[in-house]
Amino acid sequence: MSALVLTNALSMAIPRVFGAAVDAFTQGADRRRVTMFALAIVAIAVAQAVSRVISRIVVLGTSRRVEYDLKGMLHDKLAQLAPSFYDAFSTGDLMSRMTNDVMLVRALGGPGILYFTNAMLVYLLGTAFMVSLSWQLTIVVLAPLPLMAWLVRGTVHKVRAFALSSREALSDLNTVVQENLAGAGVVRSFALEEAQMRRFDERSTAYLDWGLKESRARAQMIPMIGLAGGLSYAAVLALGGPMAAAGAVSIGDLVAFVGYIGMMIFPTVALGWILSLMQRGTAALERLDKILQAPVTISSGAGALALSELRTDVTVSDYTFRYHDALDAYTHLQDGDAAHERPPALRGVSLRVEAGTFVALVGRVGSGKTTLLKSLLRLVEVPPGAIALDGADINDYDVADVRRAVAYVPQDDFLFSDSVAANIRFGAPDADDATVVAVAELAGIDLSSEGLANGLETEVGERGANLSGGQRQRVALARALLRDAPILVLDNALSNVDTDTERRILAGLSAQRSGRTVIAASNRITAVQDAECIYVFDSGEIVDSGRHDELAARPGLYASMREQQQLSARLEELP
Amino acid sequence: MTPPKRSKVASLGVLRRLRPFVAAHSKLLMVAGITLPFLAGAQLVAPYLLRVAIDRHITPAANGQAGALDGLWTLILVLLAVLVAEVALRFAQLYLMQIAGQRIMHDLRMAVFGHVQKLSMSYFDRHPVGQVMTRVTSDVETLNDLMSQGLVAMVRDVVTLVGIVIVMTWIDWRLTVASFVVFPFLAVILGALRVRLRRTYDRSRTLVARLNAFLQESITGMGVIQAFDEQERNVDEFRRHRDNLLEIDLRGVGLSSFLSASVQSATTVSTALVLAYGGFGVIGGTVTIGILVQFMEYLGRFYRPLEDLSDKYDSLQRAAAASNKIFALLDEDPAIKVADDVRPMPDFEDAIRFEGVTFAYGEGDTPVLSKLDLTLRRGEKVALVGSTGAGKSSIVKVMQRLYEHQEGRVTIDGVDTRELDPRTLRRFFGTVPQDVFLFTDSIAANIALDEDAVSMDEVARAAELVEASEFIGTLPGAYEARLGERGANLSFGERQLLAFARALASDPQVLILDEATSSVDSETESRIQRALHNLVADRTALIIAHRLSTIREVDRIVVLHHGEIREQGSHRELMALGGIYATLYRLQYDQDTGTAA
């Protein structure tokens, strides 16, 4: 900051020196004095250069740091926010906030502050220098400033409102792009390119329109400020001329004044630009603040119990869950309409899983199996009293402990764009190679070149797009197995794996289970028939439970599902 | 940095490629251009008026000459008029330039996005979404600065500069020389900084794209990250990416600060030179005070835009780096080419044939399909079975020409699919892909996809057929209910049913089901099969499934193993053969009854 003051003080001294020189000339100075004046200015130039480099590096560098700190803060927050937050905000929107909006905040923090301080210093120092020459002229020079402020006032608000709308339009645009890229396969396979172009065009045009509105408002502002500067010039001549004639000021003083106005015009024009930067910057900040203000709905309670050495008995009692309850927490952050009421995903579900047992969930589409499994990891907001681990409420434990106790194979086999090995190591980065290979084999991953081109080093691509469906699922399974947690949760984990491989995996798993609890949801009877207890779900409720033979013996959903999978009769009828 | 890297770094020449985009708005730019000479003129006239005021009026008046101030008032009025005109022009120019600039941006965005639509799937296998997204939005935004402010301002500045130099020379060429002695030094400094700046910005754009790709992946994978309690590692990694970028950006700040300071010092030194030389002139009587003031004003006006230009130069380099990335994307060759003379789509009277097709995803990779022959006759229902990674989904992708195969031909009624328009070809199939993708849009839009071609009735009928209408009914707004990203607010089975309905809604000739019901319970599945029975009776279908109950009504079963067809025939024939299929079958069947017994 002091470098900034110095730079400006030095620049502001120049008209003064120049004015003094002019006065000296009119009084008939010799060449030596002229040279002295010139050298004084050169000295100023050198000092100026140094202080300017420093001040810029400090201010602009700080703005970069601020930008990256802000990004870090936002990312930290994103890492804490519950999955329900991501239901409420789309990836494209969040990306837009994290990139474009942060960029605007940086512009506010860097150039914005730099030019603003500059302008203020120029005014301050300029005024001081000018007053020392002539206070009357100073008043005249500064008189147009309030006029300018008054002229600009209304425009500033407009710029801000338009800036906000334009930011939102950009977010929408980003969302379209993000979806188009993420769904590139569907877009091509259904030949939707043109429809997508239209959609993009629509959003891009909307963004353009808001941008133009904003520009018009900004364009109005800048000349108005310029006008104020021009008035100062005229005023100095109008008043200064007679004053010089009367001998109240010297010509050199007048020259210095002209110099000062010249110096002040640019910062004044820049002020207009700064104002618009500020408007955009604060609009962007407002949007970032939405992320920072979002409530963290899943966190470890104070005095959280540590979950060590647990037996991991799981008791679910009268558990009712609605997704939109969690979404309500974010509605005040969004302009869109609130989440709508839907029937609960789980309705009065009660079950008990003893440590070391194998429990299976089967049921119709959308009957709540995944919701229940996600609840065991607190990936959804579990109401108090619904789920107990070893007799204590799941919400009373440290979240990290709970998640470490449960190894999870989600139904959505999300992989990171990295190698197969890195993906398997995801939950246990320190595992040695032998363990990784052992786990990969247990998960039925074919490490031969016929299976995976480069074995464990094969790059899986974004979301694992370069693997086959079944390969992806098995990597996700291996990833969970490497966690070696007391509870293993499988959500339709082998739905894309052929039956031969499935059988081998299941056999391997049960041989290695050694006291581990397994909770698995599946649509395949072959995968659940060995379970100690099978719970049958329908519309968020448990409609039946028991062992395979019990359930198969009585009419109901399970029996009919099983019958459908009994191939014999029908396949034999084929030609 | 190593020399070969240099060629990759953007030179300002890349900006030339923006020309067609700029040319499209040349009218607007021309109108804006008309204001330029006037603006520059206004800039030149004001100091002149000052000089006249000082030399003709104020100095004589100060020396006691009576009536010297008489003309001053007119002069001031003229000055005010000039200034007001300048303000008006500036507004017009700024606004016009903004319009032109933002339209150009819009066009550029459309061009980039349009080109991305032409790129084939293999491009997306290699380029993460976050990176491509950075090109379409962020990089284009970076050009915005240059387009809507820089470009015009730069032209204006250059016009002003030239005007000033001419006027100054006209008044006193020696004084002009004195003013510009420092200029060559400045040019040297600028030249030295140029390459560094460019390299820094180029690197910065690359790192930005990388950071964004990482961020995009963290956001989409946050569920998994949290399930494995790996937030900390994710945060650390994000910070690492960010710190790399910060380092480069700080270097950029250093360089541009140096640039700006050089220009400022040049102004000041020039002022000193003018003062010294002008001072000698005043003493010698060849220069008046008014001229001195006028020169000082010109110098201010000369170096101010120059200083501005140093910022502009900065944004120019930044823009060059961004356009380099953008044009690299625009230059990306669509791997799937449309033939020059596309043949009309055959009526599909006979069959789709794979004739000795060999296919690998990447060049030099081991082929996923090797010398594959496969026939899908009209009206036939064929099942593809085989272990995971056998190449079943790959067959589907090659058939739709989502990827280009290396050897052999894929034909429809004898016409090579490469001679057809890929989009017509793809519309010919209705596919339920193994990876379901839904758009953040209404249920109806997700099923219809093209809402002009598919009516609401057809949407409802398709949903009915796949047993989706029941759960759709429970949603607020039913068919108008909005889905979350990728259908996040639905269960997996529900998402799959919508993808199934989507494939049926377009009423395709050939239905491709790639594990279309893997997340659906078998009760629902069998009801769908029954509902579909009549519908697909005269359709052609290719069905991929691991759960053999899914394929119980097909005409023929093809067993694929490591990219080759091993067995082919009806269930009975394959059972009699006692090969791979028979083993798979027994596993499912025997295991089930075995325990039940």
Ligand SMILES: Nc1ncnc2c1ncn2[C@@H]1O[C@H](COP(=O)(O)OP(=O)(O)OP(=O)(O)O)[C@@H](O)[C@H]1O
């Ligand atoms: N985009 C891709 N890039 C590179 N390799 C790929 C890509 N997609 C698939 N592969 C590889 O090609 C092989 C065949 O994959 P494909 O998806 O065709 O198998 P699949 O028979 O459908 O298996 P599944 O039953 O598991 O779905 C696999 O080894 C897979 O790793």
Ligand SMILES: Nc1ncnc2c1ncn2[C@@H]1O[C@H](COP(=O)(O)OP(=O)(O)OP(=O)(O)O)[C@@H](O)[C@H]1O
């Ligand atoms: N994020 C969400 N927001 C709102 N509703 C949801 C969300 N996820 C699931 N649902 C709804 O909750 C209900 C239960 O879904 P869940 O995913 O638990 O079913 P499921 O039994 O796992 O089904 P499937 O066998 O199809 O995977 C469904 O009706 C579904 O639409």
Ligand SMILES: [Mg+2]
């Ligand atoms: Mg589920």
Ligand SMILES: [Mg+2]
């Ligand atoms: Mg597949």
